[in-house]
Amino acid sequence: MTPADFLAANLADGAVIVSIAEAQGSTPREVGATMIVSANGSAGTIGGGQLEFHCIDLARILLDSSGPRQLIDIPLGPQMGQCCGGRVRVAMEPATATHLEALKQDEAKAAAERPQVLIFGAGHTGKALARSLALLPLAVTLIDDRPGQFDEVPAAVACLQLDDPETALSAARSGAAFVVLTHSHALDYRLAEAALLRGDAPYVGMIGSATKRARFEASFRRRHPGSKAPAHLTCPIGGSDVHDKRPEVIAALTSAELVRCLLGEKAALAGRSATGRARARNRHDAAA
Secondary structure (H helix, E strand, O other), rough: OOHHHHHHHOOOOOEEEEEEEEEEEOOOOOOOOOOEOOOOOOEEOOOHHHHHHHHHHHHHHHHHOOOOOOOEEEOOOHHHHHHHHHHHHHHHHEOOEEEEHHHHHHHHHHOOOOOEEEEEOOHHHHHHHHHHOOOOOOOOEEEOOOOOOOOOOOOOOOOEOOOHHHHHHHOOOOOEEEEEEOHHHHHHHHHHHHHHHOOOOOEEOOOOOOHHHHHHHHHHHHHHHOHHHHHHEEEOOOOOOOOOOOHHHHHHHHHHHHHHHHOOOHHHHHHHHHHHHHHHHHHHHOOO
């Protein structure tokens, strides 16, 4: 249940919006982190631990007293039972229908801006990766050319059965990430090549070994001499320092790669660069 859904279910009985208004130093969450507190539950998080327990207690006192908005200064030191060492100012105010509408809009905007991840191949590893990524703030699509492959896939993951999976790759947004792990080496090569040639993908990963990568690169360079695109390929996916090849392990390692690439500190800058490359590619296509 999202915070907006939780607030909608509890608005009539009363709820309090709790959010981080300011953050200094080391803090569990950033400015804007929000949770909704009712008399019997909560949704969202401002960081957990003693800070969150304390704020839930204060929110329920505010709820009982029907008091006005409050701004509370909280040092995250020994007195709070947390060793972060930073300081936060927490805003608390009784929730209204206006808050609910704003929260719905914020959640819709955040969902629309989630980085897009396309997984090609709904085999064991593809499904494990889809399940892992479904928990994260990403827009995940699982694609396969075979019918009946999408059982046990979380509802948060979009599923596409396409005769030619490359059509989904071509239609993906600028800045999308691509993970290629189909049932066919030939299809893997074709999809990985198309993803690299887009020039705007922050992550292109292909399941396989060092030998598979070498064969792919040799084939790619025969068709595209002088191109440096293969240098941007991640293969094997998930790194080579863990030798456990169970699908769930590969999925966990690959998820970590995607999180660092799409949600890390360099992601915003990379996104702007990718947008610029995409615009240049579009201008080139139009001129052609």
